[in-house]
Amino acid sequence: MDQIDTLDIKARREAAQIFRNFLNGKITNDDFENQMPTTHDRAIDAIWDTAWLFYDDFKTHHLKGRYAMPSDQKRACIRWILFLHSSLEYKWPDLYLPGWDPSLRIKKSFWQRIFSLDALPTDKAKAFLCSGHYAVWPFISVIDYKSALSNPTLLSGRSRPLP
Structure with missing residues (x-):
């Protein structure tokens, strides 16, 4: 059974700014982890959960130099920030x-072996996708x-009032 999203606009804005600071190398991975807003908003949980893949949690570092994020991953993260600035429910299953990408996790990959992660069951991956x-x-x-792209809050010169 899927959880119902508890939309928390204030926490999403805070999360978006923290994530932007992390992506831009203004804060370290440790700062990023420690600054996650306390909320029941599933979108924030899902994004923070996945962002863990982009940094080394054994060393404190910025996303610069050898720890810099590839441009394709950075583009995806920018889309996640755009979502955090929306007022849309997070509708994906847990x-x-x-x-x-769940389709890449059906067979146990090198990274799954490194992190001791099990392969994702095919039916669970398929249901998610x-x-x-x-x-x-x-x-x-x-x-x-596309609606969020056509109505940006960061570049429009306007922002939505906080509740």
Whole structure:
């Protein structure tokens, strides 16, 4: 049974800024982990959960130099920030590391062996992927994604009032 999202606009804005600071190398991975907003908003949990894949949690570092994020991953993270600035519900089913393509996790990969992660059962991966258009995760649909792109809050010179 899927959880119902508890939309927390204030926590999402805070999370978006923290995530931006992390991506831009302004804060360390430790700061990022420690600053996660306390909330029941599933989108924040899903994004923080997946962001763990992008840094070394054994060393304190910024996402610069050898720890710099590849541009394709950074583009995906920018989409996640766009979602955090939306007022859309997070409609995906619960899944560990949801931003790591489930179709790539059916067979145990090198990274899964390194991190002692089990392969994802095929039926669970399929159910997750059938829930929406995965290419625009954490958005559930291309329509929602395009709507958020056409109505940005960060570049428009306006922001929505906090509740």
